[in-house]
Amino acid sequence: MRNKTFIIIAAGLLVSCTSKKEEQKNTEEVVSDVVTLTVAQIKNSGIETGIPQERIMNSELKVNGLVDVPPQNIVSVSFPIGGYLKSTALLPGMHVGKGQVIAWMEDQALVQLQQDYLVTAAKLEFLRLEYERQKLLNENNVNADKVYQQAKAEYLSQKILLKGYSEKLRLVHINPETLTESTVSRTVPVYSPINGFVSKVNVNIGRYVNPSDVLFELINPADMHAALTVFEKDIPKIKPKQQVLVSFVDEPKVEYPCEVLLVTKNVSEDRTALVHCHFVNQPKKLLPGMFLNAKINVEGAMVTAVPEEAVVRYGSSEYVVEAKGNNNFGLIAVTTGVKSEGWVEITDAGKEFLTKNLVLKNPYPVLSALKNTTEE
Numbered sequence: 001m002r003n004k005t006f007i008i009i010a011a012g013l014l015v016s017c018t019s020k021k022e023e024q025k026n027t028e029e030v031v032s033d034v035v036t037l038t039v040a041q042i043k044n045s046g047i048e049t050g051i052p053q054e055r056i057m058n059s060e061l062k063v064n065g066l067v068d069v070p071p072q073n074i075v076s077v078s079f080p081i082g083g084y085l086k087s088t089a090l091l092p093g094m095h096v097g098k099g100q101v102i103a104w105m106e107d108q109a110l111v112q113l114q115q116d117y118l119v120t121a122a123k124l125e126f127l128r129l130e131y132e133r134q135k136l137l138n139e140n141n142v143n144a145d146k147v148y149q150q151a152k153a154e155y156l157s158q159k160i161l162l163k164g165y166s167e168k169l170r171l172v173h174i175n176p177e178t179l180t181e182s183t184v185s186r187t188v189p190v191y192s193p194i195n196g197f198v199s200k201v202n203v204n205i206g207r208y209v210n211p212s213d214v215l216f217e218l219i220n221p222a223d224m225h226a227a228l229t230v231f232e233k234d235i236p237k238i239k240p241k242q243q244v245l246v247s248f249v250d251e252p253k254v255e256y257p258c259e260v261l262l263v264t265k266n267v268s269e270d271r272t273a274l275v276h277c278h279f280v281n282q283p284k285k286l287l288p289g290m291f292l293n294a295k296i297n298v299e300g301a302m303v304t305a306v307p308e309e310a311v312v313r314y315g316s317s318e319y320v321v322e323a324k325g326n327n328n329f330g331l332i333a334v335t336t337g338v339k340s341e342g343w344v345e346i347t348d349a350g351k352e353f354l355t356k357n358l359v360l361k362n363p364y365p366v367l368s369a370l371k372n373t374t375e376e
Contacts, residue, residue: 034330035369042327048361049323052346052354055305059338059345061237061296065228068276069288073220075194080171082211083107085203086187090216092201096192103190103215110172114184117165117176124158131155196220199288224286225278226258228294232271238263243297244277248290256283260296304349308342310360312367320346321359321366329359329366 037045088103096102131151138148166176172188200217203209226246230238244258258277267273275296279286311334312319319331332353337345346353359366 034324034328035366036326036328037366037369039327041365041369045365046362047359047365049357050360051357052304052306052349053343054302054354055343056300057303057305057338057340057343057345059237059298059301059303061230061234061298063228063230063275063294063296065226065275065292065294067224067286067288067290067292068227069219069221069224073196073223074199075196075218075220076214077102077190077193077216077218078211078214079105079190079209080211081107081109081113081168082209082213083110084208085205085215087205088201088203090198090201092198094198096194096196096198096218098192098195100192101189102192104187105172105190106187108186110188111184111186113165113168113172114174114179117162117169117179118181118184120158120162120165124155124162127151127155127158190215192218194218194220195222219288221282221286224282224288225261225276226292226294228275228277228296229272230263230275230296232267232273235263235267235273237298237301238275238296242299244294245297246277246279246292246294248285248292252293255295256281258294303337303345303347304353305343305345306358307360308339308344310358310363311336311344312363314367314371319367321363323357323359325357329370331367331370332356332358 037047083105084107086104086106090096090102131154134143134148134151137143138145169176169179173191174188196218198216199219200214202213202217203215209215226244228244238260240260240262242260244260245255246258247253247255257280259280261276261278264274264276277294306320310320312321312331314331318334318336320334322330322332324330334346335348337347339345
């Protein structure tokens with residue numbers, strides 16, 4: 001019985017000690033909201049107060065974005081007259097060269113098109129000769145004008161028909177000038193129109209595709225760029241030619257220089273706009289859709305700033321000390337930006353912040369007093 005009582009008491013003491021330690025730990029992480037200093041303390045500490053200033057400084061905008069490809073660099077490959085996919089070896093991610101055969105198509109309509117062209121070409125030769133004969137007879141008043149005009153109309157109609165078949169053949173990369181009855185084929189190649197890599201493969205062997213169906217999607221990586229999302233309030237700060245440093249999630253410390261190309265002229269529903277930036281030297285690892293972080297260098301921007309010594313650190317956060325009147329002081333959490341000539345930018349400052357009376361010199365005695373008040 002005594003052993004059980006001892007165990008219960010020991011457990012209670014252990015819980016009590018743990019609770020006290022946790023309370024003490026939490027107390028250390030919290031600073032009192034307000035502290036009052038005496039006139040003597042303020043004088044001896046050399047505390048000086050003032051309001052923040054709006055200054056022209058070189059600043060940095062930290063934004064996010066994605067690797068983007070302009071529409072003209074995305075190519076959808078289709079087969080203009082439709083047919084069956086006979087073969088292809090493409091896989092997403094594969095590199096292709098311009099003019100490379102990327103697939104073979106077959107269909108009876110291909111045979112019919114070549115046949116129609118050759119038959120039309122043969123008939124055109126006959127109609128040409130007939131037209132020239134009727135023209136000569138008409139010039140010598142041997143035949144009626146009607147016979148001559150009919151021969152001319154049939155010849156010109158056949159000529160137009162042949163031209164139409166010729167252009168259809170060129171659409172599927174068949175050269176009509178070299179087409180003969182011995183070269184008629186039921187299969188034709190599909191060529192890559194660009195140097196790039198395969199983004200999508202939408203068909204499989206044996207599948208019939210319509211002229212409007214996209215077989216493959218190819219991307220030309222030569223002009224991939226960074227599309228950065230910028231908030232509406234920061235858009236006026238950004239101009240073409242500004243310098244940008246971009247980093248990727250897997251290598252946050254490696255930065256790639258870019259240059260602002262253009263800023264879109266419309267704002268989306270979430271009050272943001274896109275800023276397009278070109279890489280000075282395009283990384284080899286670049287892929288469309290990759291997430292990235294960026295810092296935009298803004299020269300001569302009007303920002304809210306305080307002297308560097310006005311910002312104090314406590315834990316992992318930054319604060320400025322506000323003089324509330326009647327010798328009362330409190331902390332305001334802030335986020336700082338770039339530093340220049342002894343001043344530091346306050347990036348999250350609103351209009352009200354500009355009216356606050358802050359400790360601009362020797363703020364640490366106030367922080368110490370706030371910490372002591374908390375510990376008491």
